[in-house]
Amino acid sequence: MNxxxxxxxxxxxxxxxxxxxxxxxxxxxxxxxxxxxxALADSIVLRxxxxxxxxxxVGGLRANCLLPxxxxxxxxxxxxxxxxxxxxxxxxxxxxxxxxGRVDWFTPWGGPPDVRSLAEDDGGILYSNVHVGGILRSDDxxxxxxxxxxxxxxxxxxxxxxxxxxxxxxxGLATSTDKGASWEFNDAGLHATYARAVxxxxxxxxxxxxxxxxxxxxTLYRRSLDDSGTFVRCGGELPEWFSDNINTGCLAxxxxxxxxxxxxxxxxxSDNSGSTFTRVAADLAPVRWVELL
Numbered sequence: 001m002n003x004x005x006x007x008x009x010x011x012x013x014x015x016x017x018x019x020x021x022x023x024x025x026x027x028x029x030x031x032x033x034x035x036x037x038x039a040l041a042d043s044i045v046l047r048x049x050x051x052x053x054x055x056x057x058v059g060g061l062r063a064n065c066l067l068p069x070x071x072x073x074x075x076x077x078x079x080x081x082x083x084x085x086x087x088x089x090x091x092x093x094x095x096x097x098x099x100x101g102r103v104d105w106f107t108p109w110g111g112p113p114d115v116r117s118l119a120e121d122d123g124g125i126l127y128s129n130v131h132v133g134g135i136l137r138s139d140d141x142x143x144x145x146x147x148x149x150x151x152x153x154x155x156x157x158x159x160x161x162x163x164x165x166x167x168x169x170x171x172g173l174a175t176s177t178d179k180g181a182s183w184e185f186n187d188a189g190l191h192a193t194y195a196r197a198v199x200x201x202x203x204x205x206x207x208x209x210x211x212x213x214x215x216x217x218x219t220l221y222r223r224s225l226d227d228s229g230t231f232v233r234c235g236g237e238l239p240e241w242f243s244d245n246i247n248t249g250c251l252a253x254x255x256x257x258x259x260x261x262x263x264x265x266x267x268x269x270s271d272n273s274g275s276t277f278t279r280v281a282a283d284l285a286p287v288r289w290v291e292l293l
Contacts, residue, residue, distance in 0.1 A: 002257045003293040005030055006267055007039065007249075010285035015267060022052060029249060030291040033068035037291065040066055045075060045085070056090045058083065065249065067118035069126060071141030076115025080105055080130050084142060096128070096136070099145040105133035106151075117248055121160040125179060129158040135167060137180050148180030157248045161200035161225060168195035168207055168248075173223075173231075189231035190221060196245045197260070200225060201253035206234065206274040208246035208260075215245035220260070222274040236276030238268070249289040261287025 004015040007027035011020055025041040032038070036049040043058040045066065055073070062078040073085040081097065083090040105113040116131040126138040127148075134151040135158050138144060149155060154170035167174040172187030172195060187193045190209045197208040205225050210218035219241055221231035244263035251260040258270040258277075265284035268277040 002254055002259075004252075004259045004267065004269065004280075005037065005291045005293065006261045006281070006284065006287050007289035007291075008261075008265070008285035008287050012039065013267070013281065013284055015269075015280055021048075022046070026288075028063065028288050029065045030289045031066050031068055032291055032293055036068075037293070038066055038068055038073070040064075040075070045073070045090070056085055056088050058090060062114075064114055065117050067120060067126070069118075069120045069141070070124045071126075074118055074126070074142065076118050076128065078112065078114050080113040080115055080133060082115055082128055082142070093142055095143060096145050099136055099147065101147045101151065102133070104151060105130055107132055116155075117157045117159075119158050119160045119165075121165070121179075122162070127158050127160065127165060127180070129155050129167070131156060135165070135180060146180075148176070149174060149183050153183075153185075156196045157198050159198060159200060164200075164225065166198055166200060166205060166225075168198035170194050172209075173198065173205060173207055184228065186223075186228050187231075188229070189223070191219075192217065194245075196247050197249070197251035199251045199253035199258060201258045201270075201273040202256045204273040206251060206253060206258050207231070208251060210242075210245050213245070215243065215263075216241075218242040218245050220246060220251075220274065220277075234270070234274045234277060236270070237279045238277050247288075250287055252290045252292045254292040257292060259290050259292055261290045263287070 011023040029040040040063045043063045045055040065076040075083040117129040119127045136145040165176040172193040192211045220234040267281035
């Protein structure tokens with residue numbers, strides 16, 4: 001049975017043992033590399049390999065996401081910076097700060113963009129999702145970065161599965177089978193195209209969709225990873241609609257197991273690639289990230 005870790009505004013909740021850790025801290029992101037878990041708590045990077053220990057602090061920026069990659073630990077921040085752990089010091093990647101196309105990154109409200117999500121494929125290629133700035137690829141462990149998708153696709157989360165890159169965008173699902181050189185978009189079956197979270201569960205893609213940034217009429221869909229078929233709504237103990245977006249990082253998958261958390265503090269679990277869900281926890285603090293171990 002998989003263990004679920006849910007990062008919340010009041011610490012980390014673990015299911016099925018109801019374990020609590022980092023209580024009193026706002027935990028914004030989680031990651032796992034097969035050996036240890038990592039967390040961002042109040043913009044401090046921590047590692048749990050028998051107990052949570054501080055690795056490094058993010059000074060002057062808001063930490064949004066982290067990735068323990070083959071070439072090191074990366075942290076994505078506000079103002080669209082990417083940091084790498086260098087023995088307890090988080091160094092800003094100059095190559096990312098000067099990436100091609102950076103001058104065109106933006107946000108609809110006029111503020112600075114963010115690094116919103118990070119991913120790594122089986123070959124060690126890194127992908128960084130900038131909101132709003134598309135998805136950048138690094139073939140050399142973060143030394144250089146190349147833009148891929150059109151930035152106005154408004155990408156909210158990127159992940160990888162075998163030979164595919166998968167992204168949740170404002171225009172539905174985006175997929176690439178050539179490391180981001182080209183993309184296909186699919187929204188067939190969705191009631192609306194605004195997607196904030198995506199995960200790959202076995203042979204299925206599970207993705208959130210709502211009517212827009214405010215999260216009105218939000219729900220989950222699934223479709224086959226290998227074709228451009230129609231999305232089908234996930235079922236089980238899900239309400240007709242969620243009142244908020246199922247957000248970036250709040251949907252996770254491992255094999256055919258899928259879990260997600262909500263702004264209302266509910267935690268849901270599926271053991272059939274998202275076909276049906278069961279609510280396994282309620283009345284938690286607002287969920288900010290979910291990780292399956």
